[in-house]
Amino acid sequence: MADKPNIILIYPDQHRADVMGCAGDPVAQTPNLDRLAAEGLRFGRCHTNSPLCMPARASLITGQYVSEHGVWSNQISGNEKGPSHVRNIRDAGYHTAVLGKTHLYTHGREDTRNEQHILEDWGYVDIHELTGPLASRRMGSAYTDYLEELGLLEIHRKYVTDHGRVVRSETPWYYPACPLPTEAHLDSYTGREAAKWIENYKSDKPFYYQICFPGPHDPYDPPGEYLAEYNTDDIPLGITDPPEAPLSPLVKRFLDIYQERTGIQNWTRWQRQIFKKGYYGKVSLIDYWIGEIMKALEKRGLLENTWIIYTSDHGDNLGERCLLQKMVFFNQAQLIPCIIRPPSGVKGRTSNILTDQLDTVATMLDIAGAEPPVEPHGVSLVRYVQSGTDSHVEKGKEAVITEVFGFSTVITDRYKMGIEAVSNRVVELYDMEADPLEQKNLVDDPALKAVRDDLYERYITELIDCRDEDALKHHIEEDRTPSDWR
Numbered sequence: 001m002a003d004k005p006n007i008i009l010i011y012p013d014q015h016r017a018d019v020m021g022c023a024g025d026p027v028a029q030t031p032n033l034d035r036l037a038a039e040g041l042r043f044g045r046c047h048t049n050s051p052l053c054m055p056a057r058a059s060l061i062t063g064q065y066v067s068e069h070g071v072w073s074n075q076i077s078g079n080e081k082g083p084s085h086v087r088n089i090r091d092a093g094y095h096t097a098v099l100g101k102t103h104l105y106t107h108g109r110e111d112t113r114n115e116q117h118i119l120e121d122w123g124y125v126d127i128h129e130l131t132g133p134l135a136s137r138r139m140g141s142a143y144t145d146y147l148e149e150l151g152l153l154e155i156h157r158k159y160v161t162d163h164g165r166v167v168r169s170e171t172p173w174y175y176p177a178c179p180l181p182t183e184a185h186l187d188s189y190t191g192r193e194a195a196k197w198i199e200n201y202k203s204d205k206p207f208y209y210q211i212c213f214p215g216p217h218d219p220y221d222p223p224g225e226y227l228a229e230y231n232t233d234d235i236p237l238g239i240t241d242p243p244e245a246p247l248s249p250l251v252k253r254f255l256d257i258y259q260e261r262t263g264i265q266n267w268t269r270w271q272r273q274i275f276k277k278g279y280y281g282k283v284s285l286i287d288y289w290i291g292e293i294m295k296a297l298e299k300r301g302l303l304e305n306t307w308i309i310y311t312s313d314h315g316d317n318l319g320e321r322c323l324l325q326k327m328v329f330f331n332q333a334q335l336i337p338c339i340i341r342p343p344s345g346v347k348g349r350t351s352n353i354l355t356d357q358l359d360t361v362a363t364m365l366d367i368a369g370a371e372p373p374v375e376p377h378g379v380s381l382v383r384y385v386q387s388g389t390d391s392h393v394e395k396g397k398e399a400v401i402t403e404v405f406g407f408s409t410v411i412t413d414r415y416k417m418g419i420e421a422v423s424n425r426v427v428e429l430y431d432m433e434a435d436p437l438e439q440k441n442l443v444d445d446p447a448l449k450a451v452r453d454d455l456y457e458r459y460i461t462e463l464i465d466c467r468d469e470d471a472l473k474h475h476i477e478e479d480r481t482p483s484d485w486r
Contacts, residue, residue: 003206004093004094004206004368004369005206005305005306005307005343005367006206006207006208006209006302006305006306006307007089007094007206007207007208007209007306007307007309007364007367007368008209008210008211008293008297008306008307008308008309009208009209009210009211009309009311009360009364010211010213010290010293010308010309010310010311011060011100011210011211011212011213011311011312011313012212012213012214012215012216012286012312013053013101013103013132013212013213013214013215013216013217013312013313014053014215014216014217014218014312014313014314014315014316014325014326015216015283015286015312015315015316015336015337016312016315016316016318016332016333016335016336016337017044017046017315017331017335017336017337017338018335019279019280019283020033020034020037020283020337021033021034022034022036022037022038022042022339023042023044023337025236026234026236027230027231027234027235027236027280028280028283028284029229029230029280029284029287030283030284030287031287031291032287032288032290032291032294033287033290033310033337033339035291035294036290036308036310036339036341037339037348037350038348039341039345039346039348040308040339040340040341040342040345040346040348040385041339041340041346041348041349041350041351041381041384041385042337042338042339042348042349042350042351043338043339043340043350043351043352043353043355043381043384044350044351044352045335045352045353045354045355045396046311046335046336046337046338046355046356046357046359046360047334047335047336047354047355047356047357047400047402047411048312048313048314048315048334048335048336048356048357048402049065049066049356049357049358049400049401049402049403050066050314050402050403050404051314051315051326051327051328051329051333051334051402051404052073052074052314052326052327052404052405053074053103053132053313053314054071054073054074054076054077054078054103054104054106055071055072055073055074055403055404056313056314056357057102057103057104057313058071058078058104059357059358060085060313060357060358060360060361061078061084061085061086061104061122062078062082062083062084062085062373062374063083063085063358063361063362063372063373063374063376063377063378064083064374064377065377065401065403065463065466066403066404066408067401067403067408067421067463067464067466067467067468067472068374068466068467068468069082069468069471070468070470070471070472070474070475071471072403072404072405072406072471072472072475072479073404073405073475073479074103074106074107075106075479076106076471076474076475076479077104077105077106078104078105080104080118080119080121080122081121083373083374084122084123084373085361085364085365085370085372085373086098086122086123086124086208086210087122087123087373088123088365088368088370088371088372088373089123089208089364089365089368089370090123090124090125090208091123091370092368092369092370092371093205093206093368094205094206094207094208094368094370095125095126095203095205095206095207095208096123096124096125096126096207096208097124097125097126097127097128097197097207097208097209097210098119098124098126098127098128098129098209098210098212099128099129099130099190099193099194099197099209099210099211099212100128100129100130100190100194100210100211100212100213100214101129101130101131101132101212101213101214102119102129102210102212103131103132104118104119104122105118107131107135107139108138108139109139110139110140111139111140111141112129112130112131112139112140112141112142113129113140113141113142115129116129124210126197128142128193128197129141130142130143130186130189130190130212130214131143131214132214132217133160133186133214133215133217133218133219133221134160134163134164134217134218134219136156136157136160136186137157137160137161143186143189144156146184146189147180147184150184152180152181152184155179155180156179156180159176159178159179159180159219159221160219163175163218163219163221167261167262168261168262170263172261172262172263172264173262173264173267173271173272173274173275173319174271174274174275175218175219175220175221175275175278176221177221177222177223177224177227177278177281178221178222178223178224180223181223182223182225182226182285185221185222185223185285186214186215187213187214187215187282187285187286187289188223188285188289190211190212190213190214190289191211191213191286191288191289191290191292191293192289192292194209194211194289194293194296195289195292195293195295195296196296197209198293198296198297198300198302199296199299199300201300206368208364208368211293213286213289215282215283215285215286216279216282216283216286216316217316218279218325219278220275220276220277220278220279220281220282221278221282222278222281222282222284222285223281223285226281226282226284226285227277227278227281229281229284230277230280230281232270232273232274232277233270233273235273235274235276235277235280236276237269237272237273238318238319238320238332239320239321239437239439240269240272240320240321240322241321241322242255242265242321242322242323243255243321243439243441244439244440244441245441246441246443246444247441248328248407248418248420248427248428248441248443249407249420249427250327250328250329250404250405250407250418250427251323251328251428254323254324254327254328255322255323258322258323258324259322262324264319264322264324265322267319272319275318275319276318276319279316279318290310294308303343303344304343304344305343306343307340307341307342307343307364307367308339308340308341309338309339309340309341309360309363309364310337310338310339310340311336311337311338311339311357311360312336312337313336313357314326314333314334314336315331315332315333315334315335315336316332316333317330317332317333318332320332327404327405329402329407329409329416329418329428330438331438334402334411336357338355338357338360340363340381340385342382342385342386346385346386351384351396353384353395353396353397354396354397354398354399354400354411354412354413355379355381355396355397355400356378356397356400356401356402357378358376358377358378358400359378359379359380359381359397360378360381361376361378362376362378362379362380362381363378363380363381363382365380366380366382367382377401379396379397398412398413399411399412399458399459401459401463403421405475406420406421406422406472406475406476407419407420407421407427408421408460408463409428410455410459410460410463412455414431414432414433415429415430415431415432415451415455416428416429416430416432416438417429417430417452417455417456417460419456419460421467421472422472422476424460424464426443426452426456427443428441428443429441429442429443429445429448429451429452430442431448
């Protein structure tokens with residue numbers, strides 16, 4: 001096997017940072033994620049660069065902010081001819097492979113295999129692309145072929161179609177368990193194929209393998225056995241009250257949408273808990289397959305020469321603050337897991353330095369000995385993992401940037417400030433030292449004018465300077481996705 005270490009990026013869709021045992025969740029059953037954390041470094045304040053699938057994934061692959069790559073929503077595809085950390089890692093001598101949901105182009109296509117050339121342009125060599133559960137209702141892939149061979153495809157597609165009706169019904173908080181056998185669930189298929197790929201890998205090249213689980217994205221449809229692992233009454237409620245005024249236009253928009261479509265502000269305690277319960281079950285299903293992936297590495301003798309990185313594209317509000325899904329800048333949608341286990345492991349610990357997913361990009365480039373595709377915004381986390389102690393190197397970024405739907409937010413150790421990008425008007429300001437739950441928007445507080453001006457001058461002006469104004473204009477004029485919470 002090659003001298004360079006292998007790299008595995010496990011990248012599920014919509015896993016919020018706190019739903020893991022190792023993150024302190026009182027009920028989450030995640031023994032394999034807990035093992036990764038016990039043998040690596042968990043970063044407790046890692047932020048996505050966008051709380052939405054395609055913008056976040058475009059930032060991950062390019063190493064750029066949303067303002068730069070211009071993918072402000074799920075209705076705009078990125079430029080596969082542009083910068084790509086995958087391509088650079090490939091050119092550094094790695095066999096690049098991907099399995100699962102990439103979401104690097106807009107949905108609505110006929111079959112993932114018809115779009116393989118797009119992923120090849122991004123730099124992937126070995127491609128086994130799937131869709132998320134919702135897109136699999138219409139879009140073909142190796143997974144839908146698998147279900148068709150088992151005579152299960154129509155059952156699956158009926159369930160996903162019915163899910164769309166459920167979220168607009170009188171019981172939008174209730175999802176029935178997945179009707180498929182456990183082994184046929186989309187996340188089971190993904191985990192099993194990942195373990196099989198590792199067991200069958202034969203090349204002398206080191207590999208960079210992205211395993212992109214489609215879950216725990218909704219529908220929250222774990223197999224019945226995983227749903228049964230959780231007692232509804234034990235599920236944490238979180239913040240149940242809606243945010244108070246003043247509200248950013250983005251938050252107000254989604255509060256109105258969710259209330260109109262689901263009546264969420266009237267949900268009972270039990271309804272909120274049963275809604276979240278399915279999500280927990282899907283996290284546990286993915287956790288099981290992480291264990292199987294690690295067993296495959298151990299079986300091949302590869303665990304001692306493989307970096308494992310676990311993170312996600314964004315989090316999930318899970319009904320907290322009367323908000324669903326993601327697409328706003330509260331921590332429930334914004335914070336993502338970040339666990340890095342080096343070859344042979346280290347003594348596990350947690351670091352609370354300020355990080356983001358662009359640091360993950362820089363870390364993988366550092367491990368591979370590859371050049372960054374653009375002037376890097378990210379900082380490699382390798383030295384933090386290898387330091388083994390809370391030493392002087394435990395100092396993170398001054399600020400991270402996150403953006404979606406024409407809104408940009410800067411986050412520092414103390415403050416979170418958001419602007420509307422078209423007008424550059426400040427619409428949110430939270431003092432996370434005094435208000436860690438982000439319940440009081442101080443955007444109109446005259447006593448904090450100097451804080452707002454300082455954050456704007458130090459971080460927002462630089463972001464404006466690198467912004468692709470044509471892409472922003474296109475999004476504002478032609479993209480209507482903020483009205484569509486799907």
